[in-house]
Amino acid sequence: MALSTVSPPAIPTPEELWARAAEELATAGxxxxxxxxxxxxxxxxxxxxxxxxxxxxxxxxxxxxxxxxxxxxxxxxxxxxxxxxxxxxxxxxxxxxxxxxxxxxxxxxxxxxxxxxxxxxxxxxxDQRSVLERQVERAQDAGFTVRAGYELEFYLARDAELTPAHRGPAYSPTALLRVDEFAAQLLTDLAADGVPVGQLHAEHGAARLKVSITATDPISAADRQMLARQTIHAAARAQGLRASFAPVVDVAGIGNVWRLHSSIWRGRENLLVGDGPHGLSKAGAGYLAGLLRDLPAIAAVTAPSVPSMTRLRPSAFSGAYAFWGIGNREAPLRFLPSTTMLGSAHANVEMTPSDASGNPYLALAVVIGAGLAGIEESLKLPDPIQDDIGTWTEDKRSSLKIRRLPITTDEQIAVLTENPRIEQVLGADLAGAYRAVRRSDHLWAQDRSIEDVIEGHRWLY
The missing domain is CATH 3.10.20.70 (Glutamine synthetase, N-terminal domain)
Structure with missing residues (x-):
C-alpha cells in the first residue's frame, strides 16, 4: 500500500496567528x-x-x-x-x-x-501579574486550586460635581429605572466583553451601584476586574454619566467596597465545606485562619490608599477590626457557608477591606499566599464573632486580642515590614517599591484636608 505523499498542514507560527488576529480586528474596524x-x-x-x-x-x-x-x-x-x-x-x-x-x-x-x-x-x-501567577502555581503544587470573584461598587454621577444619577432607595427597581439606559448598556457590554455578571443592583446610598462578577480562577478574576472597570467607564460616558470607583467619594458618603470572594478547592471538593467545626474541613479552617492571621498586612495591600483607611470605620459594614464571622457584615472576613439550597460550590469567604486602590493581582496573591500558609501550618481557627464589635469596649476587644486594622500609613508600613509571609509573596524588590509608594502617598496627603484628599482620589480608578 502506497504511503500518502500529501504533507500535513503547517502549524501557524505565533507571529502568523498574531498577524491574522490583527487583520481580522482591522477589518472589523x-x-x-x-x-x-x-x-x-x-x-x-x-x-x-x-x-x-x-x-x-x-x-x-x-x-x-x-x-x-x-x-x-x-x-x-x-x-x-x-x-x-x-x-x-x-x-x-x-x-x-x-x-x-x-x-x-x-x-x-x-x-x-x-x-x-x-x-x-x-x-x-x-510585574504584579507574575506575583499572582506564582501563588496560583504554589497552590497547584500543593494540590489546590482557588476560585475568586469581585463585587464592584461604584458611584454614578451626572457630572464632575457628583450630582447623583439616582437617589435610591437601595435595591430598588425604581432606582435602576432612573439609570435604565445605562444599566441596559452595561449588562450588554459586559456580556460582549466576556465579563459574566451574577447581578446588578442599586446599593445603599444615593447614586451607588454594585456589579457582581462570577467567580473563576484568580488570574481571570483579576483580568475581569480590570476589564469591567473599562467597560463601566465607557458605558457611563455613552449615557452622559461618570463612574467613580474611589474608596470614598465624599466625606459624608458610604464609600465603595470591592468585596473579594475566594474559596479553596482540592479537585472538585470545596474545602470550605466539611465535617469540622462551623461546617469547615480542616484545610478550609486553616485557609480561613491564615487569612485572619495576616489580615492587617493583607488589608494594607487590598485597601491601601489614604481614603481606604478613612473608610474603615466601626459599625459601618466596612470591616474595621480583625476577626471573622459567619454571615456577619461587620466582619472583615465574612464566611458564607454552604446551604441545602445553594450546595457546597457556593461556600466562600468574603473580604470587606478591599477596594479599587488595591492592585487586583497583588490583592489575590496575598490572599492566596496567606491562606496557603494557614493550611501548611494547620493553624487553628478561633470561634466566629457574630456581634458588631464596634459597640464593644476596648477592654473586651483586647481580651480577645482583636486588633483594629491599620488606619495610618505608618501602621500599614509596620504590618507589611513585620510580616515575612506577605513579603515573600510580593518578593523583596516589589515589597520595597510598594512601601515607598505608600510613604509617597502619605507625604502628598499629610498637609491636605481630608476633603481635598478624597477629591484628589475621586476619579483615579
Whole structure:
C-alpha cells in the first residue's frame, strides 16, 4: 500500500496567528489595542498600539519606564526604594494575546492585559501579574486550586460635581429605572466583553451601584476586574454619566467596597465545606485562619490608599477590626457557608477591606499566599464573632486580642515590614517599591484636608 505523499498542514507560527488576529480586528474596524496593567496604587495604566503594530507588540512588547513601580497615586515618582533610585531603566510591556477583547463600548479599540518583561524576556521583579501567577502555581503544587470573584461598587454621577444619577432607595427597581439606559448598556457590554455578571443592583446610598462578577480562577478574576472597570467607564460616558470607583467619594458618603470572594478547592471538593467545626474541613479552617492571621498586612495591600483607611470605620459594614464571622457584615472576613439550597460550590469567604486602590493581582496573591500558609501550618481557627464589635469596649476587644486594622500609613508600613509571609509573596524588590509608594502617598496627603484628599482620589480608578 502506497504511503500518502500529501504533507500535513503547517502549524501557524505565533507571529502568523498574531498577524491574522490583527487583520481580522482591522477589518472589523479596530484601530488600536490598549495594553493595560494596574500599578501599585490600583490605578489602571496603559499603552495603546495601532492595530498594525499588534504582532510586533506581542513579540517584542512596547517600551515602558521601570519607574512605574514607584509611581504614586498622583503621578509623582519616588526614589526612596533603593532598587529603583535613579531615572534609568526600561521594561517591555507585552500584551497577553489570549485575553484580547474587542471592546463593545469602544468598538474602535481592543483591550488586553499586559505583562512587564525584562531584557531577558522574563517577568521583572515588579510585574504584579507574575506575583499572582506564582501563588496560583504554589497552590497547584500543593494540590489546590482557588476560585475568586469581585463585587464592584461604584458611584454614578451626572457630572464632575457628583450630582447623583439616582437617589435610591437601595435595591430598588425604581432606582435602576432612573439609570435604565445605562444599566441596559452595561449588562450588554459586559456580556460582549466576556465579563459574566451574577447581578446588578442599586446599593445603599444615593447614586451607588454594585456589579457582581462570577467567580473563576484568580488570574481571570483579576483580568475581569480590570476589564469591567473599562467597560463601566465607557458605558457611563455613552449615557452622559461618570463612574467613580474611589474608596470614598465624599466625606459624608458610604464609600465603595470591592468585596473579594475566594474559596479553596482540592479537585472538585470545596474545602470550605466539611465535617469540622462551623461546617469547615480542616484545610478550609486553616485557609480561613491564615487569612485572619495576616489580615492587617493583607488589608494594607487590598485597601491601601489614604481614603481606604478613612473608610474603615466601626459599625459601618466596612470591616474595621480583625476577626471573622459567619454571615456577619461587620466582619472583615465574612464566611458564607454552604446551604441545602445553594450546595457546597457556593461556600466562600468574603473580604470587606478591599477596594479599587488595591492592585487586583497583588490583592489575590496575598490572599492566596496567606491562606496557603494557614493550611501548611494547620493553624487553628478561633470561634466566629457574630456581634458588631464596634459597640464593644476596648477592654473586651483586647481580651480577645482583636486588633483594629491599620488606619495610618505608618501602621500599614509596620504590618507589611513585620510580616515575612506577605513579603515573600510580593518578593523583596516589589515589597520595597510598594512601601515607598505608600510613604509617597502619605507625604502628598499629610498637609491636605481630608476633603481635598478624597477629591484628589475621586476619579483615579
Amino acid at each position: 479596530v484601530k488600536g489595542v490598549t495594553i493595560v496593567w494596574a500599578d501599585n496604587n490600583g490605578i489602571p495604566r496603559s499603552q495603546t498600539v495601532p492595530i498594525d503594530q499588534l504582532s510586533s507588540a506581542a513579540a517584542y512588547g512596547v517600551s515602558l519606564s521601570s519607574l512605574f513601580a514607584v509611581l504614586d497615586s498622583h503621578d509623582g515618582t519616588t526614589f526612596a526604594h533603593e532598587g529603583l533610585s535613579t531615572p534609568s531603566g526600561e521594561v517591555r510591556l507585552v500584551p497577553v494575546i489570549d485575553r484580547l477583547v474587542r471592546l463593545k463600548g469602544q468598538p474602535a479599540f481592543a483591550w488586553a492585559p499586559g505583562r512587564q518583561l525584562g531584557a531577558d524576556g522574563c517577568p521583572t521583579a515588579y
